Amino acid sequence: MKKKKPSPLCSSSIEVPVNNIITKVLVDTGAAISLIHETTLQNMKHKPIDACSLKEVHTANSGFISLIGLVHLNVQVNHLNTGVDVYVTRDLVCPMLLGRDWIQMNHVNINFYTNRIYLHGGITSVPLVPIPRHEPLIMSLQHTITIPPFHEKFISGYVPIKSSNDVLFTPNLALQHTKLVLVPHAILHIRDYHGIISIRNDTHRSKTIPRHTSLGLISQSTEQLNINIIHKQTTNNRNPPSISSSLVSCTHCASQFCNEQELYQHFLICCNKHLLCENKTVDALVKHIKDPTQRMKAYLIIHQYEQLFDDSCVKGINCSPQSAINTGDHPPLATNPRRISTLNRQIINDEVKKMLNSGIISPSTSPWASPVVIVKKHDGSPRFCIDYRKLNSITQKDIYPLPRIDDVIERLNGSHIFSKIDLRSGYFQVPLDNEERNKTAFITHDGLWHFNRLPQGLKNSPSVFQRLMNNTLGSLRWDVCLAYLDDVVIYSRSFNQHLIDLDNICHVLHESNFKLNYNKCSFFQQKISFLGHKISAAGWSPNDDNVRAILQFPVPKSSKAAHSFLQMVGFYRKFIPRFAQISSSLNKFTRKGFSFIWTETEETSFNHLKDAITSPAVLILPDPTKPYTIRTDASRVGIGAVLLQQQTRDDEDVSTIPVYKPVAFASRSLKPAEKRYSTIELETLAIWWSVTKKFRTYIEGQQFTLETDHKPLLSLMKKSYNNARIERWMTTLQEYDMIVKHISGKDNTTADALSRYPVDTPETYYHDTSRVMNSSTQTENVIINVVTTRSMKKQHLPSSDTHVQPTITPFQSITSSTSSTSSTSSTTTTTSTASPGQVISTFFDNDTLSKHQNQDFQIHKIKNTCPLPVNYVIDDYNVLYKVVNRKFGQHINLRYLPASLISNVLSTYHNSTFNGAHFGIKRTFYKIRDRFYWPNMYKDIEKHILSCFNCRQNKTSRRKPDGHLQSIEPPRGVWERLAMDYVGPVPQSKSGKKYFIVLTDLFSKFVVTKAVYDNTSTTAAQFLLYDVFMTYGTPLEIITDNGRHFTSSLYKSLLQLTNCCHVKTTPYNPQANGQCERHNATLVPNLVALSNNSRSNWDEKLLPTTFNYNATQHASTGCTPFELMFARTPRFLADLPSNLIIPTDVQHYQDAMTQFIEHVKIAARHNNLKHQHISKARYDRNRSNPQYLVGQHVLIRNRVSSSNKFSSKFIGPYIVINKLNDKTYTVQHSTTDHRAQVTVKDIRSLN
Structure with a gap:
């Protein structure tokens, strides 16, 4: 066969x-x-x-x-x-x-x-799943590669195939023609979506092929095994490049190797010397990495970009010449060379020769000339400089911004691995515009020279260079790296991610032909020194070298020296609590004309500042996803504040303990006028200054907590104060979403001008051990209402066998511990722990049940009663049964269940897949009552099911939605309060309109409508302005939902300009705008009835429908909206002519009309209130109105996937943090801190 x-x-x-x-x-x-x-x-x-x-x-x-x-x-x-x-x-x-x-x-x-x-x-x-026949598939390049001249490189190309033994590779001819490379045909073996091909470069220039380039096509061969087609390629987790796919051959000697380990050893032994000059090897840059595999990968990444460290290259970067000196029409400025010493003359000659050989400068015939000066560096070595002060004085300033140092450093939050790159003579790598080179001319004793590259010392050199770096790094800035002039820091959350980030940055710099300073670069560090600060995952603090300079600063002998000292220390003032108070006695030296008098007071401040800088606080890097807390205080000397964020730390007893750590300190001395302020004014000033001046960039646009030890400020936030100064500050603070809390003086360690910070006070932090996180589902399982019955709480008899191991037969499972202790049974969660495929029969055999019965006080007492009480029997296994009567006179024996096994049985017959399936209370009760007996069984089952997290989260309630109707008091007059809404999209009319706007006066029920083309905010604003305000006047208040068209800045600005109050309803609560919704429900059917079959002329019928609605009696008011609005009865087109009575006395007519309007208003308001009372009574009938406490755990309705039958109906858990009224609450997610405003109908309790 x-x-x-x-x-x-x-x-x-x-x-x-x-x-x-x-x-x-x-x-x-x-x-x-x-x-x-x-x-x-x-x-x-x-x-x-x-x-x-x-x-x-x-x-x-x-x-x-x-x-x-x-x-x-x-x-x-x-x-x-x-x-x-x-x-x-x-x-x-x-x-x-x-x-x-x-x-x-x-x-x-x-x-x-x-x-x-x-x-x-x-x-x-x-x-097995069959594979359909496919068209040829594209092999692409996952990362950018560079092939040196006359080299062949083996690379790994990506293919959307899991694996295959023999496939045919056909190269991309367009790639070969454009890049002038050779790519041969090949039979490939695909493994893990990759195949190896070779690319050869036979030209004199390096060839760079960008990532995602198509290398060729893959055709299926006769044999095809283990194939798995990917329909969507994910690119956000690409493998670190140049590790195993591109570095399989040496770029120096062209030797080829089977794997990266062999190539790495080859570099270390043979070709490492080719990289850089002596003592400048890649191995020295990565030798601090302890893990051998990580060190190898870091080595290969850096080695791939060896040309970045080539200091023999004199060519500048690849960019267009930069313009930095705009002097307008000012004539040239020239200065004669200054007299210098013989030593400095030799220094100048050497530097000029060096720059000339590098192409940085050229001989010049320019009419401009600036002198050369030699200055000393901080280490005493000479520095060649050019005095461009005169040139800078006539140069128009380039206002391109340099990044703020604190903004740059704070962006590093969450990073654990850092690399710092320093560009070698960064300015000298940037070509200068030809027309501006003459202006850079400098004069020496031997000649005149001008710069071909961007020189240092120009007013606009920093701005020009920063713009160039920003453009070069592009989208990598702020997410992968940060650049401050020629200093670049790369930061990542993990080592593997850092490999990718470093590769991306080096590739960009290599493409631009930047050169790096080997001696100042550091890679894969956990701590770095950057912009005068030490930075690590723990936070940032002052640099040791700078602190040392401050400590060595001598006692000032003049006002200028004291001012210089304050400037040095002031750079780190955010690390020093109480800085303003400590330095207050030295601030006078910053003012001009102040005589220098150094006393013991100034000496004390001077020494205190030195002491403070020797042990500065380590500030954490701010995390914008976490809430901020600001603590303030004031004294008669100054005001201060500290910005805090909650962090977590490991502890022996608990998994996480929240602590507050400082993000920044801020303080300042009081001005002379402020020293006369009262205590409450100073405390308010401290709040206003810290919120609006110092920490605004952190807390703007998000909710934060403000803590103060001045208790009167709590009421101050809620009521007006008879003080113009405080009222002015409070008006400004209204723009911020802050929660004001009082903190006692002993707990507020920021008191006394932030003298201490409470890091080591763990006993004050909230400790909750009842929360069990489950990140795999949409919620987190919280141990809620643990079922602990009266019998469970009773004392068990002592036993030497405290943990009874049950006998488990095949396909049996234990869902929770069968410990005989009461503590174990009282902490059993209600979450199902059985897999759907597991068949759970029982948790115990007769021997196990007998042991647990003997340990239960109540059952043990019954067993030892002689004779045995009626309706109880004991079998041969010493198991106690309860004899119960069932219908038709049937007697059955039920095992008497001890308290220690109740929770397990409840979980089995409710939570498990094959025995419970999460059915309701009665179904579960009838299921268990025929198998077991224990007192208060129905009550325990009810508690268990009402506490079941999955049931509360996923089951739909058959009752009326919770919450009584919150009636809004009707307005007292016409056009005071309006409600506005969009209707649509509806079938498009002939004129192209798909929406119409409905605006309702809540007193008269008068409706204004307009057909429109879209539902944008511009359309809504135009309707209000021209069709409402310019026709009927401006109301006092307008109610809308939270749609984008009603929350835009344009819509808000219009209402602010017209002094109209804007009230927005609670999200997903259309009842809050119920009258407008009800009018829509009336208008739409009538509008449809008037329209043609295709509904293409509905916009023509809208105004007639609206007029007839306004001209008919409304049930709530007993009058027509038209009559209440215009104080007259409407006339229809079909009405017969009537004899009009023309009043001869205008005053008499006016009095009659005024009396009529007042009578109608009173009657209408009475009818409105009566109708509201009837509607509320009807709505509240048989409807619960639960109230929730602040701090209570709840679930909220899942609005995102509400249309999916298999999605969770409720999500959470959330914590109630504020009660707005009897029906509306503000809740916050227990872990993500997401906040929402919800009504009781969208809340489900967890107990």
């Missing part, structure tokens, strides 16, 4: 239920572990994700997959349920992967002859 050949059209993927969700799973014999993508897991109900010690794994192509955690899942193959521990990741290219752990556990056999996977010797099998 002819043997059947394997099918080339099947992959090693299967489609099976995973936790009851059909999932495409790749069975990979080459993977040691099983993996699942985070997005795939989010669609499943599963156990909590556990932390894992394994943080990342390596792929076959030397890539990295970061791991989030470990979760237990059930893979169902036909009738067989197989459990497996799966690692969760975001870097997987397929939904799920089963590795050798699952394969070996289930004795899996993949048969490509039958195209099926067999488990346990053929007990069951599942077909």
Whole structure:
């Protein structure tokens, strides 16, 4: 019989239920572990994700997959349920992967002859997923590569195929023609979505091929195994380049190697000397890295960009010549050379010769000339400088900004790995505009020279260079790196990410032909010195060298020296609490004309500042995702504040303890007039100054907490104060969203002008050990209302066997500990812990049940009663039964369940998949009552189910939505309060209109409508201005929903200009604008009835419909809206002519009309109130109105996926932080700090 050949059209993927969700799973014999993508897991109900010690794994192509955690899942193959521990990741290219752990556990056999996977010797099998025939696939380059002249490089190209033994590679002819490189045809082996090809450069110039370049096409061959097509390529987790794919050959000697380790050893032994000058090797830059693998990868990354350190290159960077000297029409300025010593003359000659050989300067015939000066550096060595002061005085300033140092450093928050790059003579690498070179001319005793590159000392050199660096780094700035002039810092959260970031930065600099200063570059550091500060993951503090200079500063002998000292220390003032108070006695030396008198007071301040700088506070880098806290204080000397953020730290007893750490200190001395302020004025000044002046950039646009030890300020924030100065400050503070709290003096360690900071006060922090995080689902499971019955709390009899191990038969599972102690049973969570595929029968056999009964006080007492009470029996296993009567006179024996097993039984018959399935109270009660007995069973079941997190989160309530109707008092007159809304989109009319606006007067019920083309804010503002305000006048108040068209700056500005108050309803609560919604419900059906069959003329019928609505009696007022609005009865077109009575006395007519209007207004308001009372009574009937306490844990309705039947109905947990009224609350997520304003109908309690 002819043997059947394997099918080339099947992959090693299967489609099976995973936790009851059909999932495409790749069975990979080459993977040691099983993996699942985070997005795939989010669609499943599963156990909590556990932390894992394994943080990342390596792929076959030397890539990295970061791991989030470990979760237990059930893979169902036909009738067989197989459990497996799966690692969760975001870097997987397929939904799920089963590795050798699952394969070996289930004795899996993949048969490509039958195209099926067999488990346990053929007990069951599942077909492989067939692969459709595909068009040729593109092989692309994942990262930029550079091929030196006359070199061949083997590179790894990306293909959207998991693996294949033989595929045909056809090179891209366009690539060969444009880049002048040779790419041969080849038969490739695809492994982990990559194939190796060679590219040869036979030209005299290096060839750079950018990433994502198409290298060629892949065609399927006759044999095709283990293929998994990827429909979407993810590019945000690319492998670190130049590690195993591009560095397989030496760029110096062209030797080729099988792997990166061999290439690394070759560099160290043979070709390392070719990189740089003597004592300048890559090995010296990475030798501090302890991990050998990381050190090798760092070495290869830096080695790839060896030309960045080439100090023999004299060519400038690749950019257009820069303009920096705009002097207008000013005539040239020239200065004669200054007399210098013989030593300095030799220094000038050497420097000129050096710059001339490098092409930085050229001989000049310019009419401009500036003198040369020699100054000493801080280490005493000479520095060649040019005095451009006269030239700078006539140069127009370039206002391009330099980044603020604190903004630059604070951006490094969350980073753990840093690299610092210093450009070698950065300015001298920038070409200068030809027309401006003559202006840079400098004169020496031997001649006249001008710069070809950007010189130092020009007014605009920093701005020009900063603009150039910003343009060069582009989008990498602020996210990957930061540049302050010629200093560049690269920062990342992990080592692997830093490999990618460093590669991107070096590639950009290499493309621009920048050169680096080897001696000032440092790579892969955990701490760096940058812009005068020490920076690490823990925060930032003053640089040691700068602190040393301050400590060595001599006692000032003049006002100028004292001023210089204050400037030095003031650079670090944000690290020094109480700086303004300490330095107050020295501030007088900053004023002109003040005589220098140095007394003991100044000496004390001088020494205190030195002491403070020797042990400065380590400031944390601000995290914009966390809330800020500001603590303020004031004294008769100055005001101060500290900006704090909550951090977490590890502790022995608890997982995380929140602490507050400083972001910045701020203080200043009081002005002479401020010293006469009262105490409350000084305290208010401290708040106003810290919020609006010092910390505004941190807290603007987000809610923050302000803590003060001055208790009268709490009431001050809520009421007016008879003080113009305080009222002015308070008006400014109204723009900020702050929560003011009082902190006692003993707890406020910022008191006494921020003299101390409370880092070491852990006993004051909130300690909550009842929260169990579950990051794998949409919520976090909180231990809520643990079911602890009266019998559970009773004292158990002492026993030597405190932890009874139950006997477990096949397919049995224990969902929680069966510890006999009451503490164990009282802390059982209500969260289901059984996998869907696990069949949970019972938790115990008769022996186990008997032991637990003997340890229960109540049952033990019954057992030892002689004779045994009626309706109780004991079997041969010493198990106590309760005899109960059922219908039709049936007697059944029920096991008397001890308190220690109640929680387990409740979880089994409610939470588990096959025994419970989360059904309701009565169904669960009838299920358990025929199997077990214990007192108060129904009450315990009710408590358990009402505390079930999954039920509270996912089940829909059949009752009326919670919350009584909150009636708004009707206005007292016409056109005082309006409600506005958009209706649409509706079928497009002939004129192209798809929306109409409805505006309702809440007193008269008068409606104004207009058909419009769109629902933008511009349209809404134009309608208000021209169709409402210019026609009927401006109201006092307008109510709208939270749509973008009503919350835009344009709409807000219009209402502010017209002094009209804008009231916005609570999100997802249309009842707050109920009258407008009700009018819409009336108008739309009538409008549809008047329109043609195609509904294309509805806009023509809108005004007639609106007029008829306004001209008919309204049930709430008893009058027509037209009559209330215009004080007359409307006339219709069909009305018959009537004899009009023309009044002869105008005053009489006016009096009659005024009396009529007042009568109608009173009647209408009375009818409105009566109608509201009836509506509220009808709405509140049989409707609960729950009240929630501040600090209570709740769930809120899931509005994002509300249309998905399988999405969670509620999400959370959230914490109630504020009660706005009986129906509306402000809640905050317990971990993400997300805040929302919700009504009671969208809240579900967790108890």
